[in-house]
Amino acid sequence: MENSVELDLHSKIGIIALAGRQSAAKIQQSVTESFKMNAEQMRLFSRIMTLVDLSELEGFDAGAQIASIRGLGVDNFDRLAVYWKEDRLGKTKAALIKKVVELSGKRDSIKFFSERDKAINWLKEELRILED
Numbered sequence: 001m002e003n004s005v006e007l008d009l010h011s012k013i014g015i016i017a018l019a020g021r022q023s024a025a026k027i028q029q030s031v032t033e034s035f036k037m038n039a040e041q042m043r044l045f046s047r048i049m050t051l052v053d054l055s056e057l058e059g060f061d062a063g064a065q066i067a068s069i070r071g072l073g074v075d076n077f078d079r080l081a082v083y084w085k086e087d088r089l090g091k092t093k094a095a096l097i098k099k100v101v102e103l104s105g106k107r108d109s110i111k112f113f114s115e116r117d118k119a120i121n122w123l124k125e126e127l128r129i130l131e132d
Helices: 024-045 062-074 091-104 116-131
Strands: 004-008 013-022 049-060 079-083 110-113
Touching: 004 024, 013 024, 013 116, 024 049, 024 062, 049 062, 049 116, 079 116, 110 116
Parallel strands: 013 049, 049 079, 079 110
Antiparallel strands: 004 013
């Protein structure tokens, strides 16, 4: 399974989907692609709203955890919604992901969701405030 990074021009939201087992190399490739996506989002919309979809994540090694912390620490975003299916991920992995985010130092801009629609609505909420 491959990761994907795409900008949804209709919703103005960037989507990063991590699928399968993650290694440092897979995370770094997604981080590099997300920087390009974020630059495009900033150019088009002057805001960076990103959904990280972990619904197909199967696990990660220690290198992936470190790469994730580094990526989040240098990434520039206004809001980041993290979505996963808790029954698929399990409480231990979910707690570890939350810890990785906490270590990035950006937890005020990040929120976790078990429902994709709620995650997208939270991101769009900020866009609506800015457009008013």
